[in-house]
Amino acid sequence: MNAFRELDRILRGEPLNGAARPLSLSPVIRVLLLLALGYGVCMGSFGLFGRAEPEFRQVVASAVKVPALFGLTLVVTFPSLYVFNTLLGTRLHFTDLARVLTCGMAVLVTVLAALGPIVAFFSATTVNYAFILLLNVSVFTVAGLFGVSFLFRMLAKPTREENTGAANIGTVFYVWLVAFGLVGAQMAWVLRPFVGSPFLAFTWFRPRESSFFEAVLKSLRHLFGL
Amino acid sequence: MHALERAVVSILVASREPVDRRRAVRAWILAVGLGGGCYGAVMGAFGGLSPERLVQVLYSAVKVPILLVATTLLAAPSFFVLNTLVGLRADFGTAFRAVLGSQAAVAIVLAALAPYTAVWYLSSSDYHEATTFNAVMFAIASFAAQWQLRQRYHELEARNGRHVVLRRVWLYLYAFVGIQMGWFLRPFIGDPSRPPSFLRPDAWGNAYVVVLTTAWRAVTR
Numbered sequence: 001m002n003a004f005r006e007l008d009r010i011l012r013g014e015p016l017n018g019a020a021r022p023l024s025l026s027p028v029i030r031v032l033l034l035l036a037l038g039y040g041v042c043m044g045s046f047g048l049f050g051r052a053e054p055e056f057r058q059v060v061a062s063a064v065k066v067p068a069l070f071g072l073t074l075v076v077t078f079p080s081l082y083v084f085n086t087l088l089g090t091r092l093h094f095t096d097l098a099r100v101l102t103c104g105m106a107v108l109v110t111v112l113a114a115l116g117p118i119v120a121f122f123s124a125t126t127v128n129y130a131f132i133l134l135l136n137v138s139v140f141t142v143a144g145l146f147g148v149s150f151l152f153r154m155l156a157k158p159t160r161e162e163n164t165g166a167a168n169i170g171t172v173f174y175v176w177l178v179a180f181g182l183v184g185a186q187m188a189w190v191l192r193p194f195v196g197s198p199f200l201a202f203t204w205f206r207p208r209e210s211s212f213f214e215a216v217l218k219s220l221r222h223l224f225g226l
Numbered sequence: 227m228h229a230l231e232r233a234v235v236s237i238l239v240a241s242r243e244p245v246d247r248r249r250a251v252r253a254w255i256l257a258v259g260l261g262g263g264c265y266g267a268v269m270g271a272f273g274g275l276s277p278e279r280l281v282q283v284l285y286s287a288v289k290v291p292i293l294l295v296a297t298t299l300l301a302a303p304s305f306f307v308l309n310t311l312v313g314l315r316a317d318f319g320t321a322f323r324a325v326l327g328s329q330a331a332v333a334i335v336l337a338a339l340a341p342y343t344a345v346w347y348l349s350s351s352d353y354h355e356a357t358t359f360n361a362v363m364f365a366i367a368s369f370a371a372q373w374q375l376r377q378r379y380h381e382l383e384a385r386n387g388r389h390v391v392l393r394r395v396w397l398y399l400y401a402f403v404g405i406q407m408g409w410f411l412r413p414f415i416g417d418p419s420r421p422p423s424f425l426r427p428d429a430w431g432n433a434y435v436v437v438l439t440t441a442w443r444a445v446t447r
Contacts, residue, residue, distance in 0.1 A: 008310070011307065011310040011311055011315075012310060012313070012315055013311075013313055049430070107311060110307055111304075111307055111308075111311070113303075114303040114304040114306065114307035114308075115303075115304050116303075117299075117300045117303055118300050118301070118304065118399075118402075118403055121300050121403065121406070121407075122406060122432070125406060125409075125410040125430060125431075125432070126406075126430065126431065126432040126435070127430045127431065127432070128431075128432045128435045131432050131434065131435050146311060150311070223435065223438065224438065224442055
């Protein structure tokens with residue numbers, strides 16, 4: 001319960017308004033893993049309803065892969081963020097960076113989990129694979145926008161108080177954000193299938209081919225019957 | 227009858243005075259269950275009231291309240307998180323009560339419109355016309371509920387302008403889920419040429435894909 005209380009403090013904007021007591025990050029990370037797993041179950045539920053035979057392994061695979069997607073993307077992008085941040089002389093230390101990123105991820109994952117029941121409902125009632133793919137991409141986009149906006153609001157707050165390296169920190173985070181988006185999208189592609197095509201047999205991973213962006217365009221063309 | 231009338235008035239008038247929570251919950255259940263059920267029963271009577279068609283009346287009477295409640299339940303977590311994120315958590319209780327009140331209002335307005343639907347069924351046997359007429363009835367009930375939601379939100383919006391955005395977000399979220407829920411729970415009217423059923427054998431479709439492909443075919447034809 002303490003973990004959810006800490007998460008609630010983030011969602012209520014305490015890190016933006018100057019919290020009275022510091023946030024405990026490890027319980028928040030635990031609850032975020034749980035929420036990401038929950039969204040993974042919702043995402044993989046198409047494997048239960050969208051196929052002639054329910055594929056329970058898809059639910060398990062997606063439940064594991066969604067937290068893995070966020071974890072691995074952070075593992076890939078965090079070192080460069082920390083190094084460039086230090087190189088350009090901004091004031092954020094390792095723990096500050098971890099706090100900012102955890103808060104951004106907390107917002108992203110919570111919005112994702114909150115939209116999970118809607119995704120599960122559409123997965124249960126829709127047989128159109130392209131629609132479900134695009135719905136999941138849209139949900140990730142919405143959650144991502146909320147996460148990013150929270151992260152930048154957090155960064156903007158101390159900038160008003162001290163100016164050392166303040167100009168650089170925005171640039172570093174903008175570059176990191178682009179890297180996070182690109183790596184995240186490609187990581188999702190490497191870890192696919194998350195939804196599981198009803199036309200293909202279940203696999204834990206698909207062979208390396210094409211890219212995330214090509215797949216989104218293909219789904220759009222398929223949805224419009226082009 | 228007196229309790230029912232009191233429940234209807236308390237929901238439609240949207241009084242700002244403090245209410246007994248238990249009584250309000252009872253009023254809400256009565257309104258959604260009876261109001262939605264009443265309209266559903268009339269809606270499902272298109273195929274007639276013969277013993278073999280009566281089951282469709284029963285199915286539709288159950289499905290309209292399910293449509294209202296399930297859509298609200300699915301959209302509620304996102305509404306809660308978004309309210310929290312934009313700093314409106316303190317008002318969430320009032321906002322959610324307003325939203326629930328508007329759901330009850332939809333059900334009551336639908337029940338009030340049910341006699342028109344019955345008259346329409348007596349006047350026309352065309353299934354497509356019946357579908358359009360029911361869509362119009364649902365649209366009227368939804369507009370009335372939206373108007374009522376604005377009234378309930380008035381005080382919140384005066385206090386904080388962000389409530390205007392969140393009220394609209396609720397509307398879009400509810401419509402997005404509700405349209406698919408309505409599609410999934412078909413048939414409500416019951417095509418007389420088909421046997422009565424709770425869900426269609428082809429229920430697993432998608433309302434948006436059907437609309438998109440139909441529109442695309444119409445443009446490219």
